[in-house]
Amino acid sequence: MTATVLVINSGSSSIKYQLVDPEGGQALASGLVERIGEAEGHIEHKAGGQVTERYERVSDHGEGLRQVLALFEEVGPDLAEAGIVAVGHRVVMGGSAYDGPVRIDDDVLGVIEELSPLAPLHNPANLTGIQVGRMLLPDVPHVAVFDTAFFRNLPDDAATYALDREVAEKFSVRRYGAHGTSHQYVSAKAAEMLGRDDLKQIVLHLGNGASASAVVGGRAVDTSMGLTPLEGLVMGTRTGDIDAAVVFHLARNGGMSVDEIDNLFNKRSGLKGLTGENDLREVHRLIDAGDENARVGLGVYTHRLRKYIGSYAAVMGGLDVLSFTAGVGENDDVVRAGAVKGLEFLGVEIDLEKNQVRSKEPRVISPDGARVTVMVIPTNEELAIARQAMSLL
Structure with missing residues (x-):
């Protein structure tokens, strides 16, 4: 059986x-x-x-x-x-x-x-x-x-916030990350497909929640989500990276409570706050209709992606593979193209025809012979969870 x-x-x-x-x-x-x-x-x-x-x-x-x-x-x-x-x-x-x-x-x-x-x-x-x-x-x-297990052993340089050490230790403040099951699955799949276990990889998990990871030889060395899943990339309803002093400003000058700011940052910001829509399909529709807020919102979204690609390439001292996954990463060719625009100096580029192919199969979308292999790898967190459960038993 x-x-x-x-x-x-x-x-x-x-x-x-x-x-x-x-x-x-x-x-x-x-x-x-x-x-x-x-x-x-x-x-x-x-x-x-x-x-x-x-x-x-x-x-x-x-x-x-x-x-x-x-x-x-x-x-x-x-x-x-x-x-x-x-x-x-x-x-x-x-x-x-x-x-x-x-x-x-x-x-x-x-x-x-x-x-x-x-x-x-x-x-x-x-x-x-x-x-x-x-x-x-x-x-x-x-x-x-x-979700956090893959990032449990991040290097101290990446996991530690520049916060008073006693306060950080007392309240367990450090970078924990999230979507780790997906990042682990996708990075392992890329290594398997390319037949190498020494790869320097960036994985972009782009859904309503979104996160980036830097993975060297199968080990995570950095990730965009932090103490909570709020930090990092622009998401469907979450701010991602934002000056912490915005909290003080809204509390002191806007009369907002901590709970109200929490709700604002987690549920009323991101693409929804910028465009009125948290679904990128609707954002594209608005752009096609000439909506300027939607155009700017998508620009903010892809700008943040490029920042993380560049910074993680620097952290790893190079880049072999860039993978897109999750609902947006797997299906939105416009976002993928926007994310790599201007990164040719890093060896990151995509083939426009390959990028427009819709498929549920893992695939390479960079030109033949490109210095960096750009891939679309459908995530399978359920399979990863099942296999981890079996490995434990």
């Missing part, structure tokens, strides 16, 4: 899941429960080439996961016959506690909860998914795989 792993990614109002064959790399089933707690929820289950959809209220995560298990029983594949050996849970923040996957027990749950202030939008939701999953599937081991 094939050994499988059920991967659960629990968000604040959603649950993504996949039943994965870690050895073969196939997803035997996948789905999404969204709009949890709203008047009408949406459930989508894909298995055996068929898609089953339901529109009904999903009161909470417990109800959502019960619906998922019922769909496995009703539509398939039957979990009782699927050979599940583990349930793998995505957890965003592992802090300094974890540099790899860990089997979940009550002590691990306690640590995840303690770390919630460092990822307030993510860890509480991840924790809920774990608690419900353990309750509904009590007979298989549950494994936590942390």
